[in-house]
Amino acid sequence: MRLWPPLLAALAAGPAQAVELHFCWRGASGYSMTGTMRFPDALLQAARVTESDLTHFEITGWQDGVRIGGWSLDALTPETTWLLSFDPRAMRFPMPGIGVFQAWNADGGVANCGDPGFGFNAGNAGQDVCVDNRFVSESTIPWWTPLTASPAPVSPDCNAPMVLSLLHEKKTSP
Template sequence: MIKWCSTVLALMAAPVQAADYYFCWEGANGYTMTGQMTVNPSALNKPVVTEGDVTEFRIAGYQEGTLLGKWDMAIRGPTTSWVLYFDPGRNAFLTPADAGLGVSQAWNANGDANDCGNPGFGFNLGNYAQDFCLNGVWLEESGMPPETPFLVSPTPVDPQCRVYAPVS
């Protein structure tokens, strides 16, 4: 009985690991984005994870497989647009309709997708569209309807939104 209790207590005291998520967005006209985020383990049981729960976050944007730009939350400044709403239970980034907001994702791009810096890259998911900001300019041709879901995976993805199979 003592051995069993010790085992249970040891398991309960074991640190919970942060969760890594990989994602890929397919925009219009050959635009895609890959990304990775790490969520603080204390937030994994929350109904909605926000930018304050994320310890690492990075994105890279492409057109027809050619890298356009990158952004990492580690380089954000005090005026950087940084909004994130993620449902860990569904493994889904919330759309404005899901979250009841005008903008549910602003990753170095505000609701007008024009504040990503020059040079700079960002992604916006607002009530008008999901789209890119590149060098301070809204790339309207990248846009998708705001309710369009995108791939979230426990393993890395490539710019064509293919999931890498784990190798044993």
């Protein structure tokens, strides 16, 4: 009978609320990446959110609007390079200037994302992507380029919010 009070308290608390944020990175040579992440909304006032705080994370790579790969936490293994830092107050991924700051299925060599595979890296040499275990050097942009997130869905060109009716139209067209 001692289990009832804690169980009732847990049920009364209900499910934890999560914030969902979207981001879009625009690299060089027509490369871009869209992504979505979720974490408990209580962390919106934290100084940092890290990879261990996320309940959902996925990225999709694009070149000139054509999907070239993706990665999500569902594919995380002990061998996966996975390092994330996010400042929820500023709604940005920090790029402080020394070392590897973001490693999403791609380490500092940007050549370990799997084959097939996709990954993103931001370090002191730049921000760039990995496709099929290959460092895509032509995607590189300066390391200090801001990368922000917001609640609004994004499009692969990073220019405007995703138009959901357009997506629906494309899926239902013959």
